[in-house]
Amino acid sequence: MTLLFAVLGSRKETAIFNTELFVSFITAISYIIMASGVLTITASNGQLVYWSRWLFYIVSCGLLATDIALHKGLPSKKVIEIGLYTGLTMFAGFLASVFLTVEKWWFFALSSIAFIALLVELRRGENTPVMSRILAFVAITWTLFPVVFVLAPTGFGIIDTLTEVVLYGLLDLITKIIFGLYMTTKVKQ
């Protein structure tokens, strides 16, 4: 299991450009930790909750969102704001995953509000056809994370932890690694 993630990790490091490389690094660390099985809690239905991923998303998604903002040429005040909204989204998401009581849904609501604010801010300024496609991609794929959250043992427990891990793994692969390669090879030239 760890070996698998290590191979994945080393493969990720071939995405040479800066932001994308950091994101791959941080994603690799996050997966090694999850593979080791520490930093989890057990939900009321007996399933494991891997809450640590949300802390790593603060950095990885924060870097991706500010990278898009920088690429659009938004002023630095807006870039910082977008970074803060992303951090807030993920931090509230972390709290929502770590709380097993009803407070969970307050954090989920706060996270959702911050996420919507993030999307609104990212749409500001001019949007080239390529940028519009990137933003639509981010809006759709990132929205699938809270959907998995609600279905998984962190929410209503409709799907089990294994399915959750696979779904998040696919989403991470798409939104971080493949998206990173796309940004590096197609957009940043």
Add this chain to the structure above:
Amino acid sequence: MTLLFAVLGSRKETAIFNTELFVSFITAISYIIMASGVLTITASNGQLVYWSRWLFYIVSCGLLATDIALHKGLPSKKVIEIGLYTGLTMFAGFLASVFLTVEKWWFFALSSIAFIALLVELRRGENTPVMSRILAFVAITWTLFPVVFVLAPTGFGIIDTLTEVVLYGLLDLITKIIFGLYMTTKVKQ
């Protein structure tokens, strides 16, 4: 209890402008966590110590202090410095609240030194009458936090946890929400 904070939280979100909105968000999260009763320790006099607030102050007060610094037009190196001093003040404050042994007072001293450095840095540059009033307001109201700290179970335990929570709540209301509304409506136009 949680409901009360949620209502408070949603009301806070009407403070529309950026920094002030973030601060309200983070304060709301901090209060939901405190209302849930986790992240506390019991002082030697049997009273609860809510140490998590100081971690949230790193971000909320850091944003407020850098916002004032930006508004004064200080150079970005100074703004970063002010953010770091604020973070140091609150982080040492967190350590002072979490340690029940004599080390507590070393952290309290470090926090106080960083706080004084913060106030000194914030006074730099030209001060309009409005800015002088803002700085005096910050100097006085923020100084009341360590006063409560010393009186509360985190310090000598002269007042109990309930009184402490009410006093901090009032101070948070004044220094974060009302101050935020003032900055948004009167200063930033």
Add this chain to the structure above:
Amino acid sequence: MTLLFAVLGSRKETAIFNTELFVSFITAISYIIMASGVLTITASNGQLVYWSRWLFYIVSCGLLATDIALHKGLPSKKVIEIGLYTGLTMFAGFLASVFLTVEKWWFFALSSIAFIALLVELRRGENTPVMSRILAFVAITWTLFPVVFVLAPTGFGIIDTLTEVVLYGLLDLITKIIFGLYMTTKVKQ
């Protein structure tokens, strides 16, 4: 013990300039925590592991590295990148010290890669003779930290915790306090 560190701490605060003062502050906090004996785990050979130092290195070494980068006049994007590489090095180092299982070495490898990336980035741009000497100093002295890590109970346990603490203490004195004084008095004028 605490008193000793407090005296050390106050002496450190005489390094008046900004970044160097912060670094001394943070180092002082880190040592008070280690002197108090909390935030440690016991390695399989029964020796204590002080993992908290690596978290403080994120801030202190991050500030030192970005300070060097700023002093070289590197563009702000590069400075941020250098800060991120330093943070990654220390955060992976923290994970390597906190994990007692085989995952430890994955984090050690990630930390080493980030450290090499950091050194490569710091060499960019023009290097005056003084700057070349500073960079050589950083490359050599900072590399001794992972050497101690491998020899200490965090690694193969060839040296014991006391020797480790003394060696790290000497390295911290050289790389943070003496280096800070050198930067303040010789370079920054």
